Amino acid sequence: MKIRERLSGNEAAATAMRQINPDVVAAFPITPSTEIPQYFSSFVSNGKVDTEFVAVESEHSAMSACIGAEAAGARAMTATSANGMSLMWEMLYIASSLRLPIVMSLVNRAVSGPLNIHNDHSDAMGARDSGWIQIFSENNQEVYDNLLMAHRIAENKKVLLPVMICQDGFITSHAIENIEIEDDETVKKFVGEYHPEHYLLNDKEPIAIGPLDLQAYLFEHKRQQAQAMVEAKQVILDVAKDFEKLTGRKYGFIEEYKMEDAEIAVICMNSTAGTAKHTVNNLREKGIKAGVIKVRVFRPFPAETIANAIKNLKAVAILDKADGLNAVGGPLFTDVTSGMLINGVHVPAISYIYGIGGRDTTEEDITEVFTNLEEIVKTGKVDRPYRYLGVRGEK
């Protein structure tokens, strides 16, 4: 049974967590994700879930406790943002290398410094090589949907990797939208029960986890971990197919918006996709063949899918809400352009860094990107591929 609800992004995440009913949640407050453990502890206090809530003293301990709980045989979840995930850093790598299917709600925020509590993607981008599956959400509905799919992906025997579900801090986390949720029983059935093969609390089969892993073995273990990320691609699509059957809502690696005949397009993630779609609608009315590609799954990176989607374009702009600080461009830009090269696609491409520290990104900003793309098409030249959008001073 479908239920119409008005929920903020954080409420949507907490609602999904209530319906998933994990065995353990360990979390620490940090803006803008704080509401998630707040809502969730009220579910715990009022007996709406069976979860043991561990109110840890830091995010490092939040991830450590999730690792302990998941290794013990439990389903463990957490939520955090920015510096909170920075503090988890060491443990993110340990969680993925121990192949523990933990699910995290990451409410994207700028990583210090200086201190800023508003949205950008520097937190998630810094963890892009940590071995976590990273899925981005345009709006509150997608936050909810992606969380419902997360455990099915993470716990698949071919995958066994942790998953983070990202959404934009404040922009979606604190904005209320009409969304459609499933009833508790339907979610319970869809998510399924968790039956790990090996776990610490199985007294019939004691196991040891987290060895000293030296030159003779670590490489093979890392190779297997890398393979799991490759295998995750098909699993993500399979789970999305099942989810579509259940809800009618369709998900893939990317979403293509008006791309069939597009000549120029922007590639972006999370809530900016909404602004970009709106801009494209207006440009289309003026006869400009513009399109949008929203990257939903960033890890594993769908290089081939993106290359295919843009191969017929005359120019493309890749919008990054995190700077690469590498004298080349944003992380999405460098991934997309290398994906183009290895798939034999050559389209003039520019990198735009935008929205840093919660700087608003408006329709005018996106229009400016498309105007510049038209200029590139006209001249056939990309004179400066590393650019900024909406910043004072040199762009």
Added chain:
Amino acid sequence: MGYNLKEIMAEKPSRLTSGHRMCAGCGAPPIARMVLRALKPEDHAVICNATGCMEVSTFIYPYTAWTDSFIHTAFECAAATESGVEAAYKSMKRQGKLPQDKNTKFITFGGDGGTYDIGIQSMSGAFERGHDMVYVCYDNGAYMNTGIQRSSATPKFADTTTSPAGSVIPGKMQSRKDLTEIMVSHHIPYAAQTLAVNNFKDLYEKAEKAIYTEGPAFLNVLAPCPRGWGYPTEDLMLINKLAMETCYWPLYEVINGKYKINYKPKEKKPIEEFLRPQKRFRHMFEPGNEWMIQEFQKEVDSRWQALLDLEEITNKEE
């Protein structure tokens, strides 16, 4: 309950098996073995270990010396990791996802580096939250795994590789942190300090109390290190005995806030006897450095007196 070492050794096989790669004369393995022997044979345990000597020499892939379930994650978060395991146990048992007739106990081991220093936050957090677990610190007074660097558990004047006894600075110039007292201040049901002497009786009995007291329990166990302290490997037990007889390492326990000193030497031996056999204190015996020994003695005396006072105060009739 009577304590008979021979019977315990016969009836309770070691749950940390031989073949691990700890050094000869190291204080840590006998501690781990004896703590685990305090488990009831029918109880399962999940051992968590902070990164350190013990971890890197007992679980080198693909071999493990631990017969119980075991997890190691990182240096500073053994208590947090174990708290997650314990939370999973509580949750899953409550939901009927685990057998109801079987008990699992949670025991964490960490060296002084992973406990006094980098791990103190996660341990403090876990203890405040009241997880039903035991944390055993095997205190060898420095970062031995990385090559004898000073920690906040290193005694004053000790020569370590980051507090070398030089011509200007004669070793570590700061006093040792009193972690047992910090843990007592968490108002936990059981905290104790012990070491391996007299057939391990004190250690065994405290481990048993710690494991079977509901809630968080802390054991601080002196674990001499032949490499870092500079004593012949066969002198391990002698060093332990001297630590106790000089009151450098008092044996005591705090049960729900009440102090009990478990051993009061009839005649407290001078601290020199503990310091002299250890190379890390060698420079203290050079001519002109007598003040260092005097200062060390003064600190041992004042800490011992403070403990005697605490015992008296906390046991006063209302």
